[in-house]
Amino acid sequence: MSNNPLTQAQCEALAEKLFPKITKTPEYYAELYPERNLPEGAQVTRIAPSPTGFIHLGNLFSALADERIARQSKGVFYLRIEDTDLKRKVDGAVEAVISTLGYFGITFDEGAETDGDQTYGPFYQRQRELVYKAYVKRLLAQGLAYPCFCTAEDLDEIREKQRELKLTPGYYGEWARCRGLSYDEIVKKLDAGTPYVIRMRSAGDGVQKYVFRDSIKGEISVTANNRDEVILKSDGIPTYHFAHAIDDHLMHTTLVLRGEEWLSSLPIHLELFRMLGFKAPKYGHHAQLMKIDNGTKRKLSKRKDPELALEYYRKLGYHPLAVKTYLMTLLNSNFEEWWLKNPDGKLEDFKFSIGKMGQSGALFDIPKLDDVSKTVISKLTSEEFYDFLLEWANNYEPDFEKLLADKEYVIKVLDLCMGAGKKRRKDFVCASQAVELLSYYFDETFKPERDFPLTPDIRAKILTDFLKTYDYADDGQTWFAKVKDIAASYGFATDMRAYKENPDAFPGSVSDVAEVLRVAVTGHRNTPDLWSIMQLLGKERSVARIKECI
RNA sequence: GGCCCGUUGGUCAAGCGGCUAAGACGCAGGCCUCUCACGCCUGAAACGGGAGUUCGAUUCUCCCACGGGUCACCA
Numbered sequence: 001m002s003n004n005p006l007t008q009a010q011c012e013a014l015a016e017k018l019f020p021k022i023t024k025t026p027e028y029y030a031e032l033y034p035e036r037n038l039p040e041g042a043q044v045t046r047i048a049p050s051p052t053g054f055i056h057l058g059n060l061f062s063a064l065a066d067e068r069i070a071r072q073s074k075g076v077f078y079l080r081i082e083d084t085d086l087k088r089k090v091d092g093a094v095e096a097v098i099s100t101l102g103y104f105g106i107t108f109d110e111g112a113e114t115d116g117d118q119t120y121g122p123f124y125q126r127q128r129e130l131v132y133k134a135y136v137k138r139l140l141a142q143g144l145a146y147p148c149f150c151t152a153e154d155l156d157e158i159r160e161k162q163r164e165l166k167l168t169p170g171y172y173g174e175w176a177r178c179r180g181l182s183y184d185e186i187v188k189k190l191d192a193g194t195p196y197v198i199r200m201r202s203a204g205d206g207v208q209k210y211v212f213r214d215s216i217k218g219e220i221s222v223t224a225n226n227r228d229e230v231i232l233k234s235d236g237i238p239t240y241h242f243a244h245a246i247d248d249h250l251m252h253t254t255l256v257l258r259g260e261e262w263l264s265s266l267p268i269h270l271e272l273f274r275m276l277g278f279k280a281p282k283y284g285h286h287a288q289l290m291k292i293d294n295g296t297k298r299k300l301s302k303r304k305d306p307e308l309a310l311e312y313y314r315k316l317g318y319h320p321l322a323v324k325t326y327l328m329t330l331l332n333s334n335f336e337e338w339w340l341k342n343p344d345g346k347l348e349d350f351k352f353s354i355g356k357m358g359q360s361g362a363l364f365d366i367p368k369l370d371d372v373s374k375t376v377i378s379k380l381t382s383e384e385f386y387d388f389l390l391e392w393a394n395n396y397e398p399d400f401e402k403l404l405a406d407k408e409y410v411i412k413v414l415d416l417c418m419g420a421g422k423k424r425r426k427d428f429v430c431a432s433q434a435v436e437l438l439s440y441y442f443d444e445t446f447k448p449e450r451d452f453p454l455t456p457d458i459r460a461k462i463l464t465d466f467l468k469t470y471d472y473a474d475d476g477q478t479w480f481a482k483v484k485d486i487a488a489s490y491g492f493a494t495d496m497r498a499y500k501e502n503p504d505a506f507p508g509s510v511s512d513v514a515e516v517l518r519v520a521v522t523g524h525r526n527t528p529d530l531w532s533i534m535q536l537l538g539k540e541r542s543v544a545r546i547k548e549c550i
Numbered sequence: 551g552g553c554c555c556g557u558u559g560g561u562c563a564a565g566c567g568g569c570u571a572a573g574a575c576g577c578a579g580g581c582c583u584c585u586c587a588c589g590c591c592u593g594a595a596a597c598g599g600g601a602g603u604u605c606g607a608u609u610c611u612c613c614c615a616c617g618g619g620u621c622a623c624c625a
Contacts, residue, residue: 048625049625050624050625052625082625084624084625085623085624085625087624088624088625148623152622152623155622155623159621163551166551166552167552168551168552168553168621169552169621170621195623197623217555217556220554220555221553221554222553222554223553223554227621230622230623232623233623234623235623237623239622239623239624239625240624240625241625243625244625259619260554260555260556260618260619261618261619261620261625262619262620262625263554263555263619263620264553264554264555264619264620264621265620265621266554285555287555287556287618287619288618288619290617290618299618299619329562329563329574329575330562330563333562333563333564334563334564336562336563336573336574336575337564337572337573337574340573340574358562358563362561362562362563363561363562365561365562365575365576367561367575367576368561368562368574368575368576369575370575371574371575371576372575374587378588417587419587419588423587423588423589424587424588425586425587425588426587426588427586427587427588480584483584484584487584495583496583496584497583509584510584511584511585512584513584514584514585515584515585517584518584518585518586524585524586525585525586526585526586526587527585527586527587528585528586528587529584529585530584530585
């Protein structure tokens with residue numbers, strides 16, 4: 001007990017004076033939350049967001065890793081709500097966390113608002129106040145914690161002085177004024193009703209270094225903590241540090257995965273675990289997601305980057321599996337290779353390992369997301385993609401939802417647009433983009449750009465010629481033969497190879513003729529097979545659209 | 551500023567003392583009996599800098615630079 005001016009008896013008296021109503025002991029809680037009965041090697045992981053109402057990519061990123069590790073090892077993955085800061089609390093935030101993560105297929109075995117096992121609950125930190133206090137009381141009795149009466153101004157003053165002296169700022173050593181308070185002084189302040197916090201009495205010197213083994217980063221050098229960190233705030237609620245130690249011990253978390261911004265407070269946590277007589281969990285600190293801004297890499301920011309919010313992707317209609325898959329490529333460097341080899345493999349089949357998690361901050365790359373997304377969607381059946389579009393439209397695009405009402409027709413359209421068998425097309429990136437891509441299949445959204453090749457008069461002639469021989473009953477080959485005939489009648493090349501070898505020998509080619517038709521019918525220059533489209537649209541509509549262009 | 555983490559093509563990255571330094575996205579070019587998409591082929595493109603250890607450093611050590619993080623009664 002480093003320079004504690006109080007005697008053992010005084011410590012105990014103080015603990016009792018401060019927390020007379022706390023009668024449950026650490027032993028009681030140890031029994032209440034027994035060791036989990038899990039198979040060998042099972043990992044217990046968790047995500048512990050604070051209910052600020054903002055769920056971002058980083059949350060999903062770690063949740064994905066936590067979930068994989070737990071499920072893969074037949075362990076437990078739970079949700080704990082860190083609502084110790086009432087200033088940041090937002091109503092409905094917990095529901096938002098669950099629903100948003102749920103959208104991306106993340107579910108919990110236990111935790112807040114789940115119907116899983118409640119043995120280790122409650123999972124809201126606010127509701128665990130008495131648990132924390134039992135441990136605070138014990139620490140007090142052991143002389144490992146003490147009340148501190150410093151005001152915010154006092155602390156500012158201390159920091160200011162330290163800054164002048166070029167010392168490390170913080171409440172430690174001789175700067176920890178209240179650390180040396182006598183029993184009488186403490187009692188006097190307490191009786192006067194002076195507000196206080198409880199601080200841990202650090203035994204570290206802030207100098208000694210030791211090597212810590214991080215599950216992701218490997219060996220890292222840490223300096224022993226020497227700060228008398230606040231463990232219980234003046235409102236009687238613990239700080240993150242303390243709640244983390246208590247909860248993760250009592251809930252028997254085996255692996256804590258968190259952002260590397262926590263690395264600097266690791267010494268505090270380690271000391272806390274030691275002080276409390278707990279075995280510390282394994283830690284894995286992962287790098288942050290970054291973005292490129294004005295040529296420099298920086299952390300994704302809540303205020304400046306809408307793409308940080310998960311809601312952003314949901315709104316744009318990215319398929320949840322696409323976002324997950326992309327995140328997985330960032331999460332585990334060997335995932336992509338595996339995915340290429342196992343194109344039909346499910347995410348769950350991939351053997352995820354924390355050791356393969358990246359060391360440095362990955363840049364979130366939308367083009368790459370889009371590519372992954374196209375692939376993911378191309379693996380969906382038309383039916384599945386239809387259901388996805390429908391659900392999205394139902395939430396975000398009511399007009400589009402109306403168009404989807406004719407399911408039979410839309411499925412046929414999707415069949416065409418997605419291609420069949422091995423020849424899958426990869427046109428679709430997300431639902432909002434699909435609305436654009438599909439626009440010409442519906443009269444309501446058909447807005448032709450009419451960007452024709454060739455001159456207006458020749459184009460009109462081609463269209464007129466086409467209508468003369470057009471027969472809806474023709475099969476694709478017959479149809480195309482007729483298109484070729486038209487091309488030939490204008491002296492256009494009908495053999496594309498010959499045309500490409502000597503383009504100047506012809507005034508145009510069959511591709512120009514097809515293009516004129518394509519633009520007339522769809523309003524676009526790039527579409528899937530035109531004959532099929534016309535079959536789908538039906539004779540009336542196709543002919544009408546062509547006539548309109550003559 | 552102190553402390554901590556990081557630095558391989560534009561991006562994500564493999565690499566773990568000896569390699570023509572993988573692969574993916576993107577980009578450029580080409581091929582695929584009408585465009586596009588798909589697919590395939592080809593190409594351009596990288597070890598931040600400086601010392602040291604070593605027969606030999608992308609890989610190990612140190613220094614520097616740069617990037618990031620953190621120093622709250624926020625998590």
